[in-house]
Amino acid sequence: MSAGPDAGPAExxxxxxxxxxxxxxxxxxxxxxxxxxxxxxxLQIKIAGDEILATLPFDxxxxxxxxxxxxxxxxxxxFLELTATARxxxxxxxxxxxxIIDITVDYLRQGKAENLYATARIVKLGRRMASVHAxxxxxxxxKPVSVLTxxxxxxx
Amino acid sequence: MPPPNKDAGSPARNDRSEFRQALLQNKERVTxxxxxxxxxxxxxxxxxxxxxxxxLPYREHLVGDPETGVVAGGVITTMLDSMCGLSxxxxxxxxxxVATLDLRIDYMRPAKPHVDILAEAECYHTTRSxxxxxxxxxxxxxxxxxxxxxxxxAITGDAARRDLAAGGGAR
Numbered sequence: 001m002s003a004g005p006d007a008g009p010a011e012x013x014x015x016x017x018x019x020x021x022x023x024x025x026x027x028x029x030x031x032x033x034x035x036x037x038x039x040x041x042x043l044q045i046k047i048a049g050d051e052i053l054a055t056l057p058f059d060x061x062x063x064x065x066x067x068x069x070x071x072x073x074x075x076x077x078x079f080l081e082l083t084a085t086a087r088x089x090x091x092x093x094x095x096x097x098x099x100i101i102d103i104t105v106d107y108l109r110q111g112k113a114e115n116l117y118a119t120a121r122i123v124k125l126g127r128r129m130a131s132v133h134a135x136x137x138x139x140x141x142x143k144p145v146s147v148l149t150x151x152x153x154x155x156x
Numbered sequence: 157m158p159p160p161n162k163d164a165g166s167p168a169r170n171d172r173s174e175f176r177q178a179l180l181q182n183k184e185r186v187t188x189x190x191x192x193x194x195x196x197x198x199x200x201x202x203x204x205x206x207x208x209x210x211x212l213p214y215r216e217h218l219v220g221d222p223e224t225g226v227v228a229g230g231v232i233t234t235m236l237d238s239m240c241g242l243s244x245x246x247x248x249x250x251x252x253x254v255a256t257l258d259l260r261i262d263y264m265r266p267a268k269p270h271v272d273i274l275a276e277a278e279c280y281h282t283t284r285s286x287x288x289x290x291x292x293x294x295x296x297x298x299x300x301x302x303x304x305x306x307x308x309x310a311i312t313g314d315a316a317r318r319d320l321a322a323g324g325g326a327r
Contacts, residue, residue, distance in 0.1 A: 036216060036222065037227075038220075040218070041230070062195075063190075064191075065190070070255070072192035072234065073255075074192060074237040074238055077230065078229075081229055097220075101262070102261060104258065105256075105259045105260075107255065107259075
């Protein structure tokens with residue numbers, strides 16, 4: 001599937017191997033697999049080129065209000081944050097995980113006791129900073145549950 | 157809606173103090189009743205009229221990056237969101253009566269691994285329909301802030317809304 005480490009260019013070289021994005025995707029999936037918190041959440045990520053589709057499969061442990069059966073706001077924010085981080089990781093040619101600077105989350109609708117999906121897009125990728133927008137939805141893509149704006153420090 | 161009763165300040169405060177004591181007596185039960193808080197494992201320590209104090213013990217399963225051992229940003233987000241939400245209860249005299257409208261978090265520095273994270277959340281203003289909150293998370297000294305938060309919460313429970321209107325301060 002993925003090229004071995006030998007396939008990469010020598011350090012300091014300007015050459016980029018053709019399959020770098022694929023390598024980055026594999027590396028990203030590895031980072032998520034090794035992250036205890038991403039595993040605790042049950043985060044699933046699908047990468048298609050430079051697009052990301054994240055899934056948070058419903059689990060009882062994600063509930064924040066058992067009376068109205070709503071997902072916890074913190075769980076939704078964490079999921080969006082993980083999705084945004086993954087998107088920056090994919091875009092930035094950096095071995096280290098991007099560092100989060102700030103997030104703003106708008107809660108537009110109640111998160112129901114069902115699967116939650118999210119995607120993220122880069123608004124601006126600079127040399128040191130990235131601005132990212134992420135959106136989460138449930139049954140209808142056009143009815144977002146929450147949206148997030150986040151800033152990251154890359155390669156710091 | 158009835159007009160705000162300006163003389164009701166001190167009885168309302170007494171009510172609040174009673175609620176606060178009841179909340180503190182049942183603090184384990186309050187957090188245990190919320191599955192995602194149970195998962196993260198933070199605990200309520202203390203409260204005054206408007207501010208809630210809590211602690212998040214360091215646990216391996218909360219780590220975001222195993223290479224650094226630093227707790228994931230989402231864990232701090234969840235703690236601050238929950239603390240802000242629960243701080244509304246101190247004013248509304250009832251738990252689970254609010255839904256997060258928006259939440260802003262600034263991550264000042266990575267949390268040190270293997271060190272508990274302390275947090276304070278204050279509900280500093282309420283209207284008939286919204287609670288305004290702010291919070292900090294820190295380690296060791298109160299000046300060593302890991303993250304700060306500002307959150308607005310919609311008041312969803314009718315009972316809480318009525319109580320607040322009767323207790324003054326509603327707008």
